Structure formats: C-alpha cells, structure tokens
Amino acid sequence: RDRIIEQAYGHLNENQRKAVLTGEGPQMIIAGPGSGKTHVIMHRLHYLISYGMVYNTRKIPEGITKEDIDILKGDIHHPRSKELLNYYAIDPRSILVITFTKAAAEEMKSRFFNMKDVNGTRIKSILFGTFHSVFFRILRNAYGYHVDQVLKEDEKRQVLKKIAEELEIEYQDEQEFLDDLENEIGLIKNDLIELSYYNSMTLPSEQFRKIVSYYEQYKSQHQKIDFDDMLYDCYILLREHKNILSFWSNRYKYILIDEFQDINKVQYETIKLLSAPNNHLFIVGDDDQSIYKFRGARPEFLLHFPQDFKDSGRVTLDINYRSTRKIVDISNSVISKNVHRYPKEIRTINPKGDEPVFIQSEDSEEEALHIAEWILNWRKKGLSYRDIAVIFRTNLQARALVDIMLDLNIPFYLRDEIPNVYEHWVAKDLLAYIKLSKDIKDNESLERIINKPKRYISKGVIFEACKKGGILFENIYKTPQLQTWQVNRLEELKFHLDCMKNKKPGEAIVYIRKHIGYDDYLAEYAQYKNISVKGLKELLDEIQEAAKHYDSFEEWMYHIQNVGEEIKEGKRRIIGEVDAVTLSTMHGAKGLEFEAVCIAGAVEGVIPHNKSTSPAELEEERRLFYVGITRAKKYLAISTVKKRYEEEVKPSRFIEEMTKKPSTEEFQKGAIIVHKKYGRGKISNIDGTTAAIAFEKGIFSRKIDLKYCIDKELIYIEKDETN
Ligand code: ATP
Numbered sequence: 001r002d003r004i005i006e007q008a009y010g011h012l013n014e015n016q017r018k019a020v021l022t023g024e025g026p027q028m029i030i031a032g033p034g035s036g037k038t039h040v041i042m043h044r045l046h047y048l049i050s051y052g053m054v055y056n057t058r059k060i061p062e063g064i065t066k067e068d069i070d071i072l073k074g075d076i077h078h079p080r081s082k083e084l085l086n087y088y089a090i091d092p093r094s095i096l097v098i099t100f101t102k103a104a105a106e107e108m109k110s111r112f113f114n115m116k117d118v119n120g121t122r123i124k125s126i127l128f129g130t131f132h133s134v135f136f137r138i139l140r141n142a143y144g145y146h147v148d149q150v151l152k153e154d155e156k157r158q159v160l161k162k163i164a165e166e167l168e169i170e171y172q173d174e175q176e177f178l179d180d181l182e183n184e185i186g187l188i189k190n191d192l193i194e195l196s197y198y199n200s201m202t203l204p205s206e207q208f209r210k211i212v213s214y215y216e217q218y219k220s221q222h223q224k225i226d227f228d229d230m231l232y233d234c235y236i237l238l239r240e241h242k243n244i245l246s247f248w249s250n251r252y253k254y255i256l257i258d259e260f261q262d263i264n265k266v267q268y269e270t271i272k273l274l275s276a277p278n279n280h281l282f283i284v285g286d287d288d289q290s291i292y293k294f295r296g297a298r299p300e301f302l303l304h305f306p307q308d309f310k311d312s313g314r315v316t317l318d319i320n321y322r323s324t325r326k327i328v329d330i331s332n333s334v335i336s337k338n339v340h341r342y343p344k345e346i347r348t349i350n351p352k353g354d355e356p357v358f359i360q361s362e363d364s365e366e367e368a369l370h371i372a373e374w375i376l377n378w379r380k381k382g383l384s385y386r387d388i389a390v391i392f393r394t395n396l397q398a399r400a401l402v403d404i405m406l407d408l409n410i411p412f413y414l415r416d417e418i419p420n421v422y423e424h425w426v427a428k429d430l431l432a433y434i435k436l437s438k439d440i441k442d443n444e445s446l447e448r449i450i451n452k453p454k455r456y457i458s459k460g461v462i463f464e465a466c467k468k469g470g471i472l473f474e475n476i477y478k479t480p481q482l483q484t485w486q487v488n489r490l491e492e493l494k495f496h497l498d499c500m501k502n503k504k505p506g507e508a509i510v511y512i513r514k515h516i517g518y519d520d521y522l523a524e525y526a527q528y529k530n531i532s533v534k535g536l537k538e539l540l541d542e543i544q545e546a547a548k549h550y551d552s553f554e555e556w557m558y559h560i561q562n563v564g565e566e567i568k569e570g571k572r573r574i575i576g577e578v579d580a581v582t583l584s585t586m587h588g589a590k591g592l593e594f595e596a597v598c599i600a601g602a603v604e605g606v607i608p609h610n611k612s613t614s615p616a617e618l619e620e621e622r623r624l625f626y627v628g629i630t631r632a633k634k635y636l637a638i639s640t641v642k643k644r645y646e647e648e649v650k651p652s653r654f655i656e657e658m659t660k661k662p663s664t665e666e667f668q669k670g671a672i673i674v675h676k677k678y679g680r681g682k683i684s685n686i687d688g689t690t691a692a693i694a695f696e697k698g699i700f701s702r703k704i705d706l707k708y709c710i711d712k713e714l715i716y717i718e719k720d721e722t723n
C-alpha cells in the first residue's frame, strides 16, 4: 500500500495526504489561501477513481479474493491490478464536483485533465459544474425543460416591467427599479424565506408580494424558469419527491465542493438532501475568503459543518505553497485584524522573496500607465503576460486599465463580471445628449433624454409624436396640448444642444452635467430611490475622465466601439489559451494564482469601499483585500493614487495593516526604500538613525530621520539587499 501511495501522492504533505486518503463519509477541510485545498480536491478525485476505497473498506466484495487484494496492494502495475482497479475503484460517473463559477469549474476541469497519471477515458465522466448547472440538470430530467425555457436576464426584466405596469406601480428609473426587484426576488429564493413573512426594501411589502406572485404565475403559465428557480425549484423537487431524490443521491454518491464558505441556504439544504444518507461529502473552504455575503453566502455553514454532519472528519492545512514568505506574512498581518474569524495560522517554507512594491500615482490615468510599465517590466524580465494579474475592487477601475492596454497593445483577459462602462444607462444618456446635439433628427436619443432632467413631457405626448414619423423634436414641439412652460423647456433644451454642439467630448460632458443639470437630476433620482448617488456620480466622473483624452466626438466614439469589441474579445478568451494579462475584480480572482499581482487603486473609499461602513462590512472588505493579495506567488505590487476624480484620497488602511513597522536596524546601506512622500530611493549612507537617501525623483540626496518616519509609517523597505 505504502508504495502505491508514495508513487501517487508522495509530494503531498502529511495533512494533505490524510485528507486525500480519508475514508468515506463527511469530510471538511478549512484552510487558508494557497494551502492546497483545490489541489487536495484534485488528488482526492484521482484517488477515488484510481484506487477507490480499496484500502478503507473492510469487506471484500464478491468476485474478489484475498489474493487479489494482495496483488493489488503489492504491485499496481500487475496486469490483474489493472483489472481490479477498473472493477473496484469508484465509478467516475458517481462523482460530482461543484464550484461557484463557470470559470472556476472550467479551470478545475482542465487542471484535473492535466494531472499526470490520470486515466483519460475514465475521468471524462466526472461531472464538474456550478450549483446552477448541476441543479438545472436535475430539474431538466424531471420536467424535461428545454434551455429555451430559461428566462434570459432581459426577458425577465421585460416580464417584471409589464407586471409593474399592470399593477400601476410607480417608479422613477426603470433600471434601478428592476435591479432592486430582481435582487430581492433572488434573496427570498436563495435564503428560503417565506414570501408572506418578508418585508420588502424596495416597495411596500404588499405590492412586492403581489409582483412576486404575478411573476410566479407568469412563469408557470408560460412554462419558464429563471436562474433563481434553478436552485429553489430543485430544492423543492428533491424535498417533495423521495423517489427522485433517491435516484440522484444514488447517482452522485460522492460530492466534492470547493470554496464552501460561499454556499447559500438553498444550496446547502439541497446538498444536505442529496448527500444523505451516506454523506460522502468532501468540502473545502476558508472563512477568511468569504466574499459573497451580499448574495446570501453564509460561511456559518462551513463552520458549523461538524454539527450538521455527525462523525465528520476534519483536516486543517497550514502550509502555503503558493506565495513567498513575505507575502504570506503580510497577508496574515492583514487578516488577523478581523475579529470574526476562525483562527488559523499559515506558514510557508517558500523563500522570503521581495518586499511588496508600492506604486504611487497622481490619478487613475497615470496609475494605469504606471501599472502598464510595471507589466512590461516583468515581461522584459522573463514573465509571460499570463503570469500577471491586475486586481481591483470595483468594475469601474477596469476602464482606465482597458484603455491603456489598448493603447500599448497588451493582450488581456477580462473575468466575467466586468461590464463595459459605456453600456451603462448613465453613459448612454451622456452619449445620447452629444449625439442629439450633433443631429437633432436623432429621435432615439431625444426619446432617451427628453425627461432627464424632467421636462414634463408626458409619455402620451411622446407616443403620439413618434407615431407621426419624421423629426420627433419638431413633432413634440408642435403638439397642440403642450403648455407654454413646456414649450419653454423644449426651447431651452434646443439652446443647450446648440451650445454644446462644437465642444470637445470632455467639455460636452461637463456641460451636460453642470449646465443642463444632469448631475442634479441624478441626485434627485437617487434621493427618490433612496440609494446613494455616489456610485452614479463615480460613473459619470469615470466617463468624463475618459472623454478628456479625445479631441473629437468621432474619435471618442471610435474608441468606445473599439473598447466594446476588445472587451468582448477579452471575455471570450479562455484563461490560459492566449498569453494575456488577467484583469479581474477581487471577487473574480478567487481561487486563482499568478506570479505577479498588482492591486490597483488601493485607496480609502475604493478598498474599503465607501459603501461599506459597518464593522461587519469592513471585515468583508478586508477579506476582499486579503483574497486579492493572496493571489500572488512571487511579486506583489500595491498601487495608490493621490486623487480620484479631482478629489484627494488617502491610501487604503489595509496598506498600513500589511506593514509591520520595520525597526531602524533593518535599514542598511544599499537598501531600496519607498518613502510615502518622496517615492523610491536608495540608502547611500547611514549615521545612527539618520539615513542619506538618493531618491529617484529629483537630484538631491535627502537626509531622513528614520525613527520619525517609521513612527509616522512613512517609509518601507522595498528591497532588502542584505539577504
Ligand atoms: P485558495 O484558497 O486561494 O483557493 P487553495 O488552498 O485552493 O487556495 P491551491 O490552489 O490548491 O490552494 O494550491 C496553491 C498552489 O500550491 C498551487 O499551485 C498548487 O499546485 C500548489 N501546491 C499545493 N499543494 C502542494 C504540494 N503538496 N506540493 C507542491 N505544490 C503544492
């Protein structure tokens, strides 16, 4: 036995091996990033299909003799062993592996296929999927669903919109209204909340309930289901139909789940049903990386697993194989600031490695350029693009990065969730204004912005004017029932359009916001909706920032189109297939690893995000930052800006948490340091606690009192050349 195990799993550490070779029944692994949780799942799969439970089962099955077992244990390459393994190992069709995103499932599958020594034909039948894909499969089998029956996102919104109209529910902005509605409907399904007990946050609860029940009616009449139903309906199906449940729990006898900390209630309850009664459930997770609370994820399910599954085995992994000691140290130092966590220590035998690099820039445009330089620099030093990732907190931050990548011809991958800012309705409003100013006959644009800000032109009037054909603006203008003050509003609009006609894109946007009153409109809108205007304003700022670089509208439009195509391309690319830099949000980067990682925009307000203010939310932000920095294997860069949208910002508090204060003795002649104010420099001389430093920017060598700087946390050692 030992020989075989040594051959196949020799490189695993003791605890990893224990996890891989464990017997049947529930098994939980809680461990920090880079400790090989996903790696263990891979080897567990290998073990199940190659050796099965042969070493763990006491009873010898029929048709196999004691001698057979001896042969098997003695020599894996004996011809009889091969036969026995086929016969005796676990049928790969009975194995189900679940992860949280399609990308992660794909990645796992390909990692597994690339494993040495895996018998290709056998593993093809393991099912790797997301909760959605797996549960939909079960539903399809029961109800014969066709993929066409799945309500697409826009269809779903259409339906909800119609219902709201039917019920004469008032709202100001369609998009926001539908977003909120969809989120809430998702929440009650994911959390298995009884509708009649639920108090809506979007609408009076009575109205909300009505919408939901109409929506449910619609779906059942038209035989449609949506993404939330895939989970919810599957749970109900299995709960209510014992025969169907037993079919599926017999089919998937072995269930393995990665990133278990992000499981939500409906998923958990369904898994409990499916895995019973044998509970061959192998779960791995890290509560410190739970970052989907806003979508109903409950890390408690991971932490309370032993209570829910009696006799569950439990292994902890505490060696980080991914990152340098420096990176492990600073990430420990960050995450240890969280109060609500399951304590775990993580160490590494990897070399100490470089200090993290701090990139400082004036604003996000300069930052994007600095990050691009940083990327090209690594490339020159031998890394491939695919070894590098830029990770950020919010989708918006991708905008400047994508622009610079296009300019410098650096290929990139975009992780799923990053949208194109120009497809947001706010961007579309701005573009509609500009287009309309160039061409008053652009009816579509006029229809879009006519009541943004409110000009009190009713839907009826617009509808009638549209019907007439021709130039919408003139038709509305000539509508007899229009009051004088409404006519004045239209004339005012025309005046503004003429004024901005020849402006450069950046200036035109300022004009729309300030003179036409679009900013005020958004503020009013946000107040009415009881949402923060900050997010919308940021989007406006971001678009304005981008537009500044273009002299003409045509040029800018050309760029926007280009961005659109490149973003599509960046999303289409399959990770690993092309040599490209990964651009990802912290959410999207979970589970991945790269030689070099740059965290962009590490400033207060971005990470932690300004919408996260409660202690619990701050802890979630810290976990996000932690997920970000722990993606790095060897090189970590943290980038900050001094200004965001013209406003001064401070470096993220998490940066300070990364840096244990160095002691004065650690500063040696020759070391490269980074001073928060003066930037990077080399220590040319040291006298007591006073160091002479030649800074890269500027010609002078400055004398610095190290003690003072350390106390104020104004200085870091970037490269410790003494070890
Ligand atoms: P995360 O929490 O970020 O998902 P993880 O715990 O899933 O991390 P893995 O991605 O499985 O960690 O492993 C991190 C890296 O360490 C991978 O490159 C993996 O191949 C490597 N690794 C894991 N275990 C070992 C081992 N025993 N020997 C060598 N390399 C290992």
Ligand code: MG
Residues within 6 Å of the ligand: 037, 038, 039, 258, 591
């Ligand atoms: Mg993992």
